[in-house]
Amino acid sequence: MNKRTFLKTCSLLGASVLAHSTAYSSTSPMTSKQHIIKPKALPRGGSIGIVSPSSATAHHKDIVLAKQIIEALGYNAHVAKNVMQRRGHLAGTDQQRADDLNTLFADPSIDAIFCLRGGSGAARILPLLNYQTIKLNPKPLLGYSDITALHNAILAQTGMISFHGPNASSDWNGFHVDQFQRLFEQQQRMxxxxxxxxxxxxxxxxxxxxxxxxxxxxxxxxxxxxxxxxxxxxxxxxxxxxxxxxxxxxxxxxxxxxxxxxxxxxxxxxxxxxxxxxxxxxxxxxxxxxxxxxxxxxxxxxxxxxxxxxxxxxxxxxxxxxxxxxxxxxxxxxxxxxxxxxxxxxxxx
Incomplete structure (x- = not known):
């Protein structure tokens, strides 16, 4: 008996508490017919949140540089609460990293989210993400490497488009800036x-x-x-x-x-x-x-x-x-x- 069948059976027996035992339940994966959700456009001069859903950063300067990059692009930078936390190689516990992402999506003052870095560990937080909140507050999410886990999970669970590209601590050279401006600001069909x-x-x-x-x-x-x-x-x-x-x-x-x-x-x-x-x-x-x-x-x-x-x-x-x-x-x-x-x-x- 699979998990879904088990939970359904328990519900029929009156043990409905089991069906609500996890904070955020997963929905079915995206099908080719699922409605695609487009994030809201990033307003000029808006606020971009910095989150670290994977590996920890060993250097405070990475966060400083990430903030400077966002500000140089013309936006306000907001560092999530747990970015400097650490558990082993991870940027905090699974719950801390998931909480940061959930909070940034729920915060109406945050217009987009940049991931600080990749590494490893983003897949660990996938069951802890509030996909309903993400679906109701679609905003651009940018990152690559280990952030692949987030891109695919969010697409599968909500249908929302996200962006595979440089992390906040990446080298934002002229090519990256041009890509960002053409796609995010000029909204070109690239x-x-x-x-x-x-x-x-x-x-x-x-x-x-x-x-x-x-x-x-x-x-x-x-x-x-x-x-x-x-x-x-x-x-x-x-x-x-x-x-x-x-x-x-x-x-x-x-x-x-x-x-x-x-x-x-x-x-x-x-x-x-x-x-x-x-x-x-x-x-x-x-x-x-x-x-x-x-x-x-x-x-x-x-x-x-x-x-x-x-x-x-x-x-x-x-x-x-x-x-x-x-x-x-x-x-x-x-x-x-x-x-x-x-x-x-x-x-x-």
Whole structure:
């Protein structure tokens, strides 16, 4: 008997207290027909909350720099209560980190939320988040890496679009600022295409892209960090992959581990449902010592090419110096021939 059946049976027996024993109950995962919720647009000069839902920061200067970045962008910075807490490698207990996020979503004076950093631990707080509050107070949430857990859980549980991009403590270079201003302030329907080759280069080595399978596909954008995404397999915190454009990135993973995670996506049926595929950066994803290793090219040939869907690699996504800010849950058109993605809708209400 599964949990849902058990709770239903208990209710029929009059033990209704069991049905309310957790603070925030999970709803069913997002389906392809679920209504998408768009966050409210960030008002000029508004307030941005800083939260740390994953690993702890060892340096107070990270918070100072995050505040300075937000203020330099033209907004007021508000640091959540428990950002400097610590439990092991985590930025406080699970409850403290969840409380900060729930509080920022519920606070009407906060217009957007930036995650301070990634690391590990965001998945631990997913059962503690108040998805009803998030649904009733949709506001932009920005971050990447371990924040992948939040993006997918929030999309699955509420249908709300959130943003995969630099954390508050990331290097906010001119590329990131331009992405932020075009998407958040000018509300452009972004065209995501890698930068041209640098001055003095004969070919575009730094921003090289490669078509795996040509074609054009349209679907809702889901994904993020491959390791974090596959760790959610079997839970209620993954959105429906049906007809989606899947984007992935990672760092520090040997090819055999990438292969294992791609195998997980295949075995769970996710890869057979998607309409298109984009892979970004995979820094330090090199084979270790031993008898040999599959290359990333071979891994994608094994898992992606047989799907026959439009796909390309090398997009400016992930743990790289310059990365796109991508709206998770938004409708995009992927053009694998030209290695681009284009937003097909406004991502703000």
């Amino acid at each position: 065209r995501y295409q890698n930068l041209d080759k640098q001055d003095g280069e004969l070919v575009n080595r730094d921003y090289f892209t490669q078509t795996l399978t040509p074609g054009v596909a349209k679907g809702r954008l889901i994904g993020g960090n491959l390791t974090v995404l596959t760790a959610l397999a079997g839970s209620a915190y993954l959105p429906d992959f049906d007809g989606a454009i899947l984007f992935l990135e990672d760092i520090g993973e040997a090819p055999y581990r990438v292969d294992r995670m791609m195998s997980t996506l295949k075995l769970m049926g996710a890869l057979d449902k998607i309409a298109g595929f984009v892979f970004g950066g995979c820094n330090d994803c090199n084979p270790g010592a031993g008898y040999g290793s599959l290359s990333l090219d071979e891994i994608f040939n094994d898992y992606i090419r047989p799907l026959g869907i439009p796909a390309y690699t090398g997009a400016m996504i992930g743990h790289i110096e310059r990365q796109f800010i991508l709206p998770v849950g938004a409708m995009v058109t992927l053009d694998a021939n030209n290695r681009t993605m284009v937003l097909e809708e406004s991502v703000f209400s």
